[in-house]
Amino acid sequence: MKRTLTALAVIIAAAAAGATWYSESSKPQRSGELALEHLSAPVTVRYDERGVPHIQAANEADMYRALGFVHAQDRLFQMEMLRRLARGELAEILGARLVDTDRLFRTLGIRAHADEYARKLDRDSPAAKALLAYLDGVNQFQDSRPAPVEFDLLGIEKRPFTVEDTLSVVGYMAYSFAAAFRTEPVLTYVRDELGADYLKAFDLDWHPEGVVGQPLASTDWQDLNRLAHLSQQALVEAGLPQFEGSNAWAVSGSRTASGKPLLAGDPHIRFAVPAVWYEAQLSYPGFNLYGHHQALNPVASLGHNEQFAWSLTMFQNDDLDLVAEKTNPDNPNQVWYQGRWVDMESREEAIQVKDGEPVRLTLRRSPHGPIINDALGAAAGKTPIAMWWAFLETENPILDAFYQLNRADSLGKARAAAEKIHAPGLNVVWANAGGDIGWWASARLPQRPDGVNPYFILDGSTGEADKPGFQPFSANPQEENPPRGYIVSANYQPQSPTGVAIPGYYNLPDRGQRLDQKLAQPGVKWDLSNSQALQLDPGSGYAPRLLAPILDELRAAATNQEEQQLVERLADWNGDHELDSIPATLFNQLAYELTRVAMQDELGDAFFDSLLQTRVLDVALPRLTADDQSPWWDRRGTAPVESRAEIVKAAWQASLAHLRTTLGADSAKWDWGKAHTLTHNHPLGQQQPLDRLFNVGPFAAPGGHETPNNLSHRVGPAPWQVVYGPSTRRLIDLADGAHGLGINPVGQSGVPFDRHYADQAEAYIKGEYLPMHFNEEEVKANSRETLVLKPAN
Template sequence: MKRSLTVLAVLIAAAAAGGAWYLHGKQPQRSGEITLGHLQQPVSVRYDDRGVPHIQAGNQQDMYRVLGYVQAQDRLFQMEIMRRLARGELAEVLGPKLVPTDTLLRSLRIREQADVYVARQDKQSPAWQALQAYLDGINQYQATHPRPIEFDVLGIKPRPFTAQDTFSVAGYMAYSFAAAFRTEPLLTYVRDQLGPDYLKIFDIAWHPQGVLPLAEDDWKSLNSVARLSQHALEQAGLPQFEGSNAWVISGARTASGKPILAGDPHIRFSVPAVWYEAQLSAPGFQLYGYHQPLNPFAALGQNMDFGWSLTMFQNDDLDLVAEKVNPANPNQVWYHGQWADMQATTQQIAVKGEPPVTLTLRRSPHGPIINDVLGKVAPSTPIAMWWSFLESENPILQGFYEINRADTLDKMRNAAAKVQSPGLNLVWANARGDIGWWAAAQLPIRPDGVQPMFILDGSGPDADKLGFYPFSTNPHEENPARGFIVSANFQPLAPTGMAIPGYYNLADRGQQLFSQLNDASVKWTAQNTQALQLGTRTGYAQRVLTPLLPVLRQVVTDPGEKALVEQLAQWKGDYPLDSTSATLFNEFLYDLTYAAMHDELGNAMFETLLSTRDLDSALPRLAADPDSPWWDDRSSPPHEGRAEIVRMAWRTTLEHLRSALGNDPAQWQWGKAHTLTHEHPLGMQQPLDRLFNVGPFAAPGSHEVPNNQSAKLGPAPWKVSYGPSTRRIIDFADPAHALTINPVGQSGVLFDAHYGDQAKDYIEGKYRQVLMQEGDVAKGTVSTLNVVPGP
């Protein structure tokens, strides 16, 4: 037995040693010396205590090459999985379940458009040369180091990264903005199947003639595409842009006399985190930037002279078009008064463990046919997609190269004009005192009277585009007299007064920020700006509750329950961790929505409704309209009204909360029911979730408050899916000591010290100081990696 125990101990020790050796080989190297080919001069990379690299190079080509190398050390799997998602190549490593996602992403033609964008590039431009150097750094790292753990688990074979991958990821980001996939089928269904009275709560002008007649199978297929679109974003465990806050305050309104810039883009939480922070330094160039995978140019950034943040414009840059098919030829559609052929191409999707899947992609004169993704069950009515990402010149690479260097209003305005798709609000300030905002997008000119929030009729002129508006007509502000600018995804006003169709967020979040910034008695500092950024209240809950409270007081008779109603009446609509009213309201909001709307929509279309922004705007209108037809439950013979539906929803709410959180309402705290777990793509499956995910954490805030920790509307408990992907505050009186925080950590390498080292501080609303000045960087350096020219 002793010998057996000795042998077992030796085997365990050997396994432990082998595991340690294996894991050690996967870790980033942040000290010592390495060689890197194609460098002109040595480069110094100093790492601070958050794992942020501070790269000091003798020229910008070396700077970008080393950025690619060190980012690959921390984020190679993120780069790989992002390009596979964008290019429709996930099934090759994740198996047949991902074939529908790959089919959808390929149907968007992102792969082909990436080729077009690459062909357009000026190969001698500094932007293109910087991209090539950056990709070379990534590829040199990949070629000389062990594969990430995720590559081993999934059997991924490394292959070089290309500019086509960079532009494909940009296309995926643009697609993740495209709410039209989810919203247009829903709203068209409500209009054409339920009628104009049901559409009123969405506040959209009724278009009585509708589009081409669609059969029941067509509606089912369109909703399937809508749900597939949403699931492709949710189930990949990868970043998806959802909304954002950004504001800038002029020196006249600040304590320091210089502008303050704040920003927190709202993106789906993930491991690794969305942004990769790095300070880049070379003669004539300094920037502390926040980088996306496979893009050398910062999407957010600052230096001592200027800085910027961004939010999603939410403009409608994608139209769905119902085609009229030639009865004598199913490959022709009616276009501009004659039958036009649809183009067809085939591709093969590699599938792990199975034969390749052959995919036929069709395209009409209006754009790619998107409901072909359903294969044999696709309907007879082809639905085409017009998308500005496929139609505009979109010199976005050059645009962000210039944004990274834009220290004046003129430079920033000119750079913003080059960002055409996706639509972004760029909010900017400089140390001289200028502030500005530009809605950057190329806005299509649609025929008069066309409502693009519905599926358009391809047999007539409604689906035509008459060109694009000039950038000068886009919404923008430069040094406004009020002394501040707020961008929070609400519908903006154009200088010409023209309508800009879009899938905008509620105005409540922006109104909350605007009202606080508009208080002339406040002089803003970095400290009170933090409180504004971490706010957990808007007026939305009161807008929903105010017309319903008299109804609740009428239908609720139990004394204990009446006390809960009065508790809601006194609630201010805020979402701290200890609030029980927040929990009660959130559950009631879902149960009310289900009781009022599920019977009209059915399971599938109701799930689509829950994924749209239009639901947020519809619920206050529904609550305030006692005569809305939505109040009648179609599944029961008697005609119900608002009071009966409110009674049913209230009863369901209390039953569910007692079942989920206990019988004592005092225990229904928001922090127990509302939690955040940062999910890794491999952590979507048990038991890998325990290894790769970070969390859970009790999460303050909620949907559409400044601290926008959002969960899908549904029954408690709630898992937060998206929120501030970073928080940044820059006082240009002292830009070297700007504040920031990463939701998880800088590194995406499992077991690395920086894998999740900021997650607790983030959820608690803490900030870290950016290191930019030489003295601060030197003092804060934890380790130094010297990169020298090699063969």
């Protein structure tokens, strides 16, 4: 027995030692020396207390090559997953359940477009040289260092990262903005199947003549809803960043305590681990920038130095149209286009499937764009639906744009860089130490025929789906040094200086209005402290606006003193979503139940689920509660015509029943922080027990849907999982740009078990800020480790 126990102890000890060695071998090397090919001189990489690299190089090429190497050390698996998602290659490592996702992304044309773009790329341009040097650094790390643990778990074989991969990831990011893909099917269904009176709640212009010339069959409606659902699930199940919204503002020196402009920014992106941004300070003689980088991109998407700073928000213009094509009865591969039958293009591709046979697919394209219901394979209905997407139809020199923006120290340079962003639409909010502030809504805005409403599926057999050209950049919303002394960007609908209509799937105005009201306060001088409070503001006027028309009906629905008190708490509530707020919990459950009881019977389960994923629902709910004559209040299939009061009563009762079941019978314990939590999910953390190894959280989360602290959840029943929110919070006062503040939602490293994997998660949820070290003295004082990359020959 003793010998057996001794042997078992030896085996366990050996296994533990092996696991420790294996875990340690895959962690980033942040100290010592390493040889790197193609360097012209040594590069010093100093890591601070958060694991942020501060790179000092002798020249630009060495700097970007070193960035590629250290970025891959921390984020190689994220890079791998993003390129596989964008290029439709996830099934090769995750199996047959990802075939539908791969088929969707192949159908979107991102892969083919990236390959063609790469073929035409001027490899001698500064941006292309930066990218090639960066990718060389990524590949040198991959070739010389142990694979991440996820590679071994999934059996991923290493292969070089390419220009095509980077451009494909840019396409994925653009697609994640494209709300039209998930919104137009449900709006068209409401219009064509329910009618104009039902559409009024969505605040859209309605055309009685319709836009689809031939009626869609029931199978076509099923297709469209399946596509909307597939589109949403593809983004959710991949566990990768999806861009959702954002806040940014710039305040001129006349309204700041320092007398210089101040920039604040917090882009709202789906939470995941690793976090979306990789922070790094890059420098060589004549260049110094602290930047936030996306995977496989050498140039910073957000950045600052002592001279200038910028942030981004989503423009959310509608740059994607769905087009129903009319096919030739004698030749299903022809569509009617500009007065004649035109052949559709087609190509064959194969999806490799782990432990399965390859899936072959035929991808078609009409003159309007890819036929997106080819994503459904053999199950597709009879009407081809094409996708016109600005990302596929513009020159879009976005790498050049951000390369220049990384160096834009003047208003003119920033404007010229912003003009090169064609798709996705982005708001660039910028400031410099010279006193300028600016905002440019950057996108190529398509010209559409008069009277065409792109919120609905268009008829490809007429000219309404055609795009005669694009608007000039001067038509884009923009401001430079406005007299009011500040600029706010928060995803609400902007106005063109030329009066051009700019359709889009914009967020509620409430968040932007709240920020504007705060920034407009007379006598307030803005600094880093009160700017933090504004970024962390958990309030919104949305809830009181939605509740006001139905408060008397809620009072009538209350059946006892406890319920009456709960109604009065809602009536007195200011909309703040603090951790201890009970009204916040009650309101969010009630908003869902109102939506469910009023709308699910008309839409059916599938389209109702799609509606819950759209931004148009946010607009619809306050309009619905304010209209007691809306047909949505009547329940289908019942003889009497129900009133708003009856539906409000049913929603109230359902809300209380659900909260009592979920959170307990005592309403005094329905705190928002107990029902509203944030977990950062890793792509492998969707399965137990891997969730315990890879996921980070849960954390009780303040804020809520469309508050400035936009820790947002989807409309649904309690409890609520935060889906997206500030992907970083940044504050830079350009009187002292070397002392900006920021935070990462999880950690700088994407390597499990590394000390920087989740070391900022608690500080983030508490609303803390950490310094972004910039000047030489502070970088030196806060360096914890130093890695020197030396030329290999």
